[in-house]
Amino acid sequence: xxxxxxxxxxxxxxxILAAVCFVLAALAVFLVACRRRKGQEEFKVNREIYExxxxxxxxxxxxxxxxxxxxxxxxxxxxxxxxxxxxxAEREAKGTLVLMHGYRAQGCRDFSCVLPFYHAAGYHxxxxxxRASGRSEGTYVTFGVKERHDCRLWAQYAADRFGKELPLYxxxxxxxxxxxxxxxxxxxxxNLAGVIADSGYTSPMAIxxxxxxxxxxxxxxxxxxxxxxxxxxxxxxxxxxxxxxDILKENTTVPILFAHGExxxxxxxxMTLANYEAAACExxxxxxxxxxxGLGYLTEKARxxxxxxxxxxxxxxxxxSFSEKNR
Numbered sequence: 001x002x003x004x005x006x007x008x009x010x011x012x013x014x015x016i017l018a019a020v021c022f023v024l025a026a027l028a029v030f031l032v033a034c035r036r037r038k039g040q041e042e043f044k045v046n047r048e049i050y051e052x053x054x055x056x057x058x059x060x061x062x063x064x065x066x067x068x069x070x071x072x073x074x075x076x077x078x079x080x081x082x083x084x085x086x087x088x089a090e091r092e093a094k095g096t097l098v099l100m101h102g103y104r105a106q107g108c109r110d111f112s113c114v115l116p117f118y119h120a121a122g123y124h125x126x127x128x129x130x131r132a133s134g135r136s137e138g139t140y141v142t143f144g145v146k147e148r149h150d151c152r153l154w155a156q157y158a159a160d161r162f163g164k165e166l167p168l169y170x171x172x173x174x175x176x177x178x179x180x181x182x183x184x185x186x187x188x189x190x191n192l193a194g195v196i197a198d199s200g201y202t203s204p205m206a207i208x209x210x211x212x213x214x215x216x217x218x219x220x221x222x223x224x225x226x227x228x229x230x231x232x233x234x235x236x237x238x239x240x241x242x243x244x245x246d247i248l249k250e251n252t253t254v255p256i257l258f259a260h261g262e263x264x265x266x267x268x269x270x271m272t273l274a275n276y277e278a279a280a281c282e283x284x285x286x287x288x289x290x291x292x293x294g295l296g297y298l299t300e301k302a303r304x305x306x307x308x309x310x311x312x313x314x315x316x317x318x319x320x321s322f323s324e325k326n327r
């Protein structure tokens with residue numbers, strides 16, 4: 001009996017320790033993925049793939065600030081101060097762009113190289129720092145779940161500031177791409193003419209699980225579900241709260257340009273393919289055979305510029321025709 005009692009006690013102790021370790025692992029997944037880090041270095045995530053492009057990005061960023069963009073702010077639905085740079089078009093504008101950057105980044109870096117192209121093409125630019133990034137407040141990154149509401153606010157600001165007679169576009173890269181796609185489930189300004197989603201994922205659950213597996217080797221679904229419970233308690237969102245394919249099945253009116261690098265080592269190209277297949281709207285897909293994560297424009301600049309301008313021209317014509325019919 002003493003031996004049996006000892007075995008049972010040891011077994012129970014090991015089970016309790018395993019359960020505690022499992023809970024702590026789930027908490028760690030949530031905190032590492034979502035909590036803002038003080039002094040977070042730009043491009044710390046997958047930094048090595050961006051380093052060859054840093055000189056041209058730094059030069060483009062300097063050119064952007066040399067044009068003296070305005071600094072503006074809004075208050076989010078949950079009371080955070082959100083910051084953005086705004087650069088009006090220099091001549092008669094063709095449209096307005098709201099640009100949403102990626103995970104733990106800033107707009108002035110993620111879009112640094114494409115900003116001169118957009119501005120020269122005649123577009124007003126609204127360049128937010130997403131919550132918990134850059135100059136915006138926030139403790140937690142929510143992978144597009146709360147950011148979609150912030151994006152809707154910036155879209156409304158852009159429509160009010162620059163006029164609803166101009167076509168409005170939402171453009172996002174990486175987490176920003178997921179953000180703009182999730183935003184399509186919300187009420188948006190009537191002048192929204194199109195969306196560009198570059199290197200986006202399907203859902204927070206899918207991308208957090210993929211990255212966790214890369215670190216841990218294996219990430220059980222129960223661990224992710226428990227991490228999502230922590231996200232619910234501490235950050236007031238759940239990993240399973242948004243799923244782009246489900247949203248895109250319901251979007252029949254807003255055209256989308258999808259883009260992804262086929263050598264992406266962070267967000268699998270299969271996620272953009274799943275989003276593209278699900279979309280019920282007018283859609284276009286650009287795949288860059290040699291591009292890593294978010295580097296399609298820098299890898300194939302001429303091709304991207306041609307495709308983007310064609311997308312703008314096509315969707316503007318469609319949007320104006322639709323607007324005139326509904327006046």
